[in-house]
Amino acid sequence: MSYQYLEVSIKDHVARCTMSNPPTHTMVAQEAHELYLFLDEVDSDPGVRVVVFTGGGEGVFIRHYEVGELVAASDTVRSGAASAQKEKIFGLRDVILKMESMDAITVAAINGSTMGGGLEFALGCDFRLQKAGEYLLGLPETGVGILPGGGGTQRLARLLGTAKALDLILLGQVYGPEKALDLGVVSRVFPASTFEEDVGGFVSMLSPTPSVQFARV
Numbered sequence: 001m002s003y004q005y006l007e008v009s010i011k012d013h014v015a016r017c018t019m020s021n022p023p024t025h026t027m028v029a030q031e032a033h034e035l036y037l038f039l040d041e042v043d044s045d046p047g048v049r050v051v052v053f054t055g056g057g058e059g060v061f062i063r064h065y066e067v068g069e070l071v072a073a074s075d076t077v078r079s080g081a082a083s084a085q086k087e088k089i090f091g092l093r094d095v096i097l098k099m100e101s102m103d104a105i106t107v108a109a110i111n112g113s114t115m116g117g118g119l120e121f122a123l124g125c126d127f128r129l130q131k132a133g134e135y136l137l138g139l140p141e142t143g144v145g146i147l148p149g150g151g152g153t154q155r156l157a158r159l160l161g162t163a164k165a166l167d168l169i170l171l172g173q174v175y176g177p178e179k180a181l182d183l184g185v186v187s188r189v190f191p192a193s194t195f196e197e198d199v200g201g202f203v204s205m206l207s208p209t210p211s212v213q214f215a216r217v
Helices: 029-043 069-079 092-101 118-122 152-160 160-171 177-183 190-205
Strands: 004-009 014-019 049-054 105-110 127-131 188-190
Touching: 004 049, 014 029, 014 188, 029 092, 049 127, 069 190, 092 118, 092 188, 105 190, 118 152, 127 177, 127 190, 177 188
Parallel strands: 014 049, 049 105, 105 127, 127 188
Antiparallel strands: 004 014
């Protein structure tokens, strides 16, 4: 299957997906839909044990979800036009729920900054590996008068506890890689100079030899 926003490959039981929407590298609805179709395809392949996501932009994983599309979608719902849509379009929430239902382990190789819907997507992965650098992470939606809508409120609370998650979300706090590691938002921070190699080494530990079988508990 060919994609507009994704570059995918499968090798040695590992599926890799690079997400790219230049020049902004925000996530748009069609990209989310493609991610769901990709995951559905991978989920049907018993040979895939790990799925790795990274961003195609320099210094950015997913900048955030495209706010203009959220406004347009809201207007569509209000007008009643959404009910006339025949083809199912899968959104960010569908993508994250799909990841969580899969047997394959999911890894967000966060190669830069990510906020809002981008961080919510990463929170839906089993592991978050962050590239060291002058990058920012967070759920700053309250700054524009909205709340995280992709499940970030629940997933961050599960990771950090309700009080800490409320502090971060309601105040719209953003933070760097080391603070993200200290909070528990990311699993590892790897040096920028060896990020790709370190991600590869981490993933290789998650992808056992063919004689070893595992499944999500």
